[in-house]
Amino acid sequence: MSEKSDLKIPYDYPAAGRGALISSAKHLLREKALVTGSKALLRMNQPDGFDCPGCAWPEPGHASHFEFCENGAKAVAAETTTKRVTREFFARHTVSELLKKDGYWLEGQGRLTEPMAYDAATDHYVPISWDELYRRIGSALRSLSNPDEAVFYTSGRTSNEAAFLYQLFGREFGTNNFPDCSNMCHESSGVALNESVGVGKGTVTLEDFEKADAIFVIGQNPGTNHPRMLSELEKAAKRGCEIVVLNPLREPGLLKFLHPQHAVDMVIGKGTPIATMYLQPLVAGDFAVFTGLIKSVLERGEEILDRAFIETHTSGFETLAATVRETPWSLIEEQSGLSQAQIVMMADIYVRSKSVIACWAMGLTQNKHAVATIQQVVNLMLLRGNVGRPGAGLCPVRGHSNVQGDRTMGIYEKPSAAFLDSLDRVFGIRSPRKHGYDTVEAIAAMHEGKAKVFIAMGGNFAEATPDSAFTEDALRRCAVTAHVSTKLNRSHLITGREAYILPCLGRSEIDMREGKPQKVTVEDSMSMVHASVGRNAPASPHLLSEPAIVSRLARATLPESKTSWERFGNDYASLRDKIAETLPAFKGFNQRIEEPGGFYLGNAAAERRWQVEGGKARFTVMPMPVLKLPDGALRLMTMRSHDQYNTTIYGLDDRYRGIYGERRVVFLNPLDIESRGLVAGDRIDLIRNGEDGVERVAENFKVVEYDIPKGCAGAYFPETNVLVPLSSFADKSQTPLSKFIPVTLRKR
Numbered sequence: 001m002s003e004k005s006d007l008k009i010p011y012d013y014p015a016a017g018r019g020a021l022i023s024s025a026k027h028l029l030r031e032k033a034l035v036t037g038s039k040a041l042l043r044m045n046q047p048d049g050f051d052c053p054g055c056a057w058p059e060p061g062h063a064s065h066f067e068f069c070e071n072g073a074k075a076v077a078a079e080t081t082t083k084r085v086t087r088e089f090f091a092r093h094t095v096s097e098l099l100k101k102d103g104y105w106l107e108g109q110g111r112l113t114e115p116m117a118y119d120a121a122t123d124h125y126v127p128i129s130w131d132e133l134y135r136r137i138g139s140a141l142r143s144l145s146n147p148d149e150a151v152f153y154t155s156g157r158t159s160n161e162a163a164f165l166y167q168l169f170g171r172e173f174g175t176n177n178f179p180d181c182s183n184m185c186h187e188s189s190g191v192a193l194n195e196s197v198g199v200g201k202g203t204v205t206l207e208d209f210e211k212a213d214a215i216f217v218i219g220q221n222p223g224t225n226h227p228r229m230l231s232e233l234e235k236a237a238k239r240g241c242e243i244v245v246l247n248p249l250r251e252p253g254l255l256k257f258l259h260p261q262h263a264v265d266m267v268i269g270k271g272t273p274i275a276t277m278y279l280q281p282l283v284a285g286d287f288a289v290f291t292g293l294i295k296s297v298l299e300r301g302e303e304i305l306d307r308a309f310i311e312t313h314t315s316g317f318e319t320l321a322a323t324v325r326e327t328p329w330s331l332i333e334e335q336s337g338l339s340q341a342q343i344v345m346m347a348d349i350y351v352r353s354k355s356v357i358a359c360w361a362m363g364l365t366q367n368k369h370a371v372a373t374i375q376q377v378v379n380l381m382l383l384r385g386n387v388g389r390p391g392a393g394l395c396p397v398r399g400h401s402n403v404q405g406d407r408t409m410g411i412y413e414k415p416s417a418a419f420l421d422s423l424d425r426v427f428g429i430r431s432p433r434k435h436g437y438d439t440v441e442a443i444a445a446m447h448e449g450k451a452k453v454f455i456a457m458g459g460n461f462a463e464a465t466p467d468s469a470f471t472e473d474a475l476r477r478c479a480v481t482a483h484v485s486t487k488l489n490r491s492h493l494i495t496g497r498e499a500y501i502l503p504c505l506g507r508s509e510i511d512m513r514e515g516k517p518q519k520v521t522v523e524d525s526m527s528m529v530h531a532s533v534g535r536n537a538p539a540s541p542h543l544l545s546e547p548a549i550v551s552r553l554a555r556a557t558l559p560e561s562k563t564s565w566e567r568f569g570n571d572y573a574s575l576r577d578k579i580a581e582t583l584p585a586f587k588g589f590n591q592r593i594e595e596p597g598g599f600y601l602g603n604a605a606a607e608r609r610w611q612v613e614g615g616k617a618r619f620t621v622m623p624m625p626v627l628k629l630p631d632g633a634l635r636l637m638t639m640r641s642h643d644q645y646n647t648t649i650y651g652l653d654d655r656y657r658g659i660y661g662e663r664r665v666v667f668l669n670p671l672d673i674e675s676r677g678l679v680a681g682d683r684i685d686l687i688r689n690g691e692d693g694v695e696r697v698a699e700n701f702k703v704v705e706y707d708i709p710k711g712c713a714g715a716y717f718p719e720t721n722v723l724v725p726l727s728s729f730a731d732k733s734q735t736p737l738s739k740f741i742p743v744t745l746r747k748r
């Protein structure tokens with residue numbers, strides 16, 4: 001950190017480094033997984049090993065060397081733990097007792113080992129055979145009066161093969177109700193990019209990171225959530241690429257690798273000539289920042305623009321330019337929380353860099369105007385042709401390791417007609433055309449009794465979703481809730497009238513079907529598809545793979561089906577052949593995954609082919625939204641600590657941010673603490689007075705002084721999900737507003 005800053009940033013070692021090594025050994029030890037775990041680590045991201053179950057950042061290690069990542073190691077440790085949740089465990093604890101435990105404790109009990117059914121009479125989960133379980137879920141699905149009364153949720157670890165079978169099953173059954181974690185994650189990116197450039201995915205590959213002159217890191221904390229991205233950023237910084245961070249919070253994990261001796265700080269009022277820049281806008285101030293950047297670029301005159309690109313490849317430039325020119329700097333400053341001078345300096349970097357990459361994650365996607373904000377980023381990039389050229393492009397950095405692949409495989413509530421036509425042709429079925437429920441709509445439908453059977457392929461729906469009490473109520477109203485899972489979590493305890501746990505293999509484990517080891521595939525954030533082969537002995541002999549489970553559920557539900565469920569569930573290569581027939585980009589699928597590193601799916605926008613009506617990339621235009629909060633309210637953003645994977649809590653430390661042994665903390669600006677008569681260390685409740693008249697309270701948080709703009713606050717999820725009403729979601733993408741929660745503080 002900069003010596004000039006008044007606040008102490010607690011973590012003084014460079015991000016990653018020694019601290020990371022010590023921390024991962026600690027996690028392996030705690031899971032008693034030092035032997036399997038460390039062997040597993042050596043096999044992770046190797047050509048013949050399994051894909052890291054952590055984040056979706058691409059792995060150069062697949063082709064060549066092993067790349068170490070602390071948080072990847074924690075994800076493997078969590079999966080390779082020697083602890084087990086057995087039938088004796090469930091006999092010892094009633095579900096009501098388990099409900100009193102937190103998520104950290106539940107996941108800490110270890111791997112699930114056999115199928116279980118909830119017995120309401122005794123309030124215990126009891127063992128059930130796989131056959132009986134399929135029979136019961138199948139008959140529940142068949143007895144629905146309408147296939148749309150079923151909901152099929154997916155989390156983003158599910159392999160391509162399992163995801164494809166799962167959506168085929170749902171569509172053959174007759175519904176497009178496929179809400180997924182993406183709805184809460186990068187949905188805004190998909191919607192924005194599809195409208196603007198015709199492809200809902202990132203346009204860059206790792207090679208572009210080697211050629212960029214500037215990289216923007218917007219609303220993202222890679223030190224914790226995409227640690228392998230840091231090495232790309234570090235390499236880039238070393239060769240003189242300028243790195244600009246846009247984040248309300250000073251993320252120590254992002255500052256450190258930046259070699260503070262070169263990186264000059266840019267806190268308000270302390271501008272100095274810079275090589276690398278860290279700007280701290282208000283939470284949700286990004287639309288204003290990008291409007292300011294565009295304004296500043298336009299003010300520099302015509303010759304700074306890539307006129308040829310704009311003429312040939314885009315539409316809507318004049319309207320955008322007029323709208324931005326009319327937006328006064330005073331409004332931009334007020335809405336962004338940055339000064340005109342700061343924004344102009346960032347624009348200086350933008351225009352002096354020939355090739356620019358814009359990366360972003362949840363800091364942009366989980367805001368009210370997320371789609372328009374991402375489109376404003378695209379608008380800026382289009383001005384100088386920074387899309388579809390080496391070293392330049394758009395990079396939404398995905399979360400779950402296969403969340404992008406799941407979408408490619410058809411896990412989507414609004415599938416395209418082309419995809420469904422293809423599916424119908426290959427499988428001889430008639431898929432429903434009516435769009436299904438996304439996550440928010442699925443919760444509402446379950447609450448209203450319109451959806452009655454809830455099946456989850458991974459994830460932790462009850463905790464990851466907003467409006468915790470309402471959502472739990474919605475799940476409890478279901479006739480059946482069923483979860484395909486590796487570890488125990490709260491969702492298993494929020495039972496429908498019938499509830500089932502279907503324990504499955506993790507990605508690190510050997511997946512043997514009919515005596516033959518199977519491989520699966522995943523797609524990373526840069527559209528590389530590669531194989532993943534489990535190498536560890538399964539956590540229990542009763543576990544089944546996700547594709548096997550789907551295939552058996554489908555057979556039990558669709559006895560008349562002509563689809564070769566049994567074969568697909570036993571021989572994934574045969575399924576890959578069918579995927580290749582359905583999706584042209586997967587032609588030669590089985591052969592192409594034999595290549596080390598897999599294959600690239602391609603991206604039309606990266607080749608400047610615009611799959612947008614009119615055949616051109618679009619400058620989209622929205623006048624600046626003016627955000628207002630109730631008097632005295634703060635903009636609370638919810639985020640991840642260094643010791644968690646979404647709802648899976650690995651430990652209670654957030655090392656880079658200097659938090660140890662606890663999670664109920666709220667990061668506040670010292671002026672906001674003082675003006676409320678508080679001091680650091682006080683305990684407060686976070687209150688949100690909802691538009692619906694309901695007061696939502698997250699109790700007992702410790703006040704922590706932090707380098708965050710006045711008027712903003714930060715706390716961890718999922719403890720804060722109680723504060724987000726179901727009705728609070730982003731325009732167009734319906735992503736819950738996890739980063740813009742108006743709260744007041746109440747001293748305890």
Ligand SMILES: Nc1nc2c(c(=O)[nH]1)N[C@H]1C(S)=C(S)[C@@H](COP(=O)(O)OP(=O)(O)OC[C@H]3O[C@@H](n4cnc5c(=O)[nH]c(N)nc54)[C@H](O)[C@@H]3O)O[C@H]1N2
Binds near residue numbers: 249
């Ligand atoms: N170890 C680990 N790795 C993970 C995950 C994990 O939980 N643990 N989760 C995975 C998943 S599913 C995902 S989606 C990704 C998430 O990766 P990130 O998006 O990095 O995750 P968050 O913790 O939500 O961090 C959001 C960042 O945005 C900033 N921010 C918040 N609001 C705003 C805003 O309005 N504007 C700007 N400019 N910035 C803002 C916050 O200060 C924070 O630094 O990580 C993936 N990888």
Ligand SMILES: Nc1nc2c(c(=O)[nH]1)N[C@H]1C(S)=C(S)[C@@H](COP(=O)(O)OP(=O)(O)OC[C@H]3O[C@@H](n4cnc5c(=O)[nH]c(N)nc54)[C@H](O)[C@@H]3O)O[C@H]1N2
Binds near residue numbers: 181362504505
């Ligand atoms: N307030 C707030 N809420 C948020 C967010 C936020 O930033 N703030 N972020 C949102 C985001 S970006 C996301 S992606 C969602 C995450 O939502 P989910 O994906 O639903 O949640 P996870 O916590 O990742 O799911 C963890 C569970 O997945 C299961 N699991 C792990 N590995 C496997 C596997 O290989 N197979 C199967 N079948 N199951 C497995 C385990 O049982 C584990 O308990 O949360 C969202 N919710």
Ligand SMILES: [Mo]
Binds near residue numbers: 186400
């Ligand atoms: Mo995510």
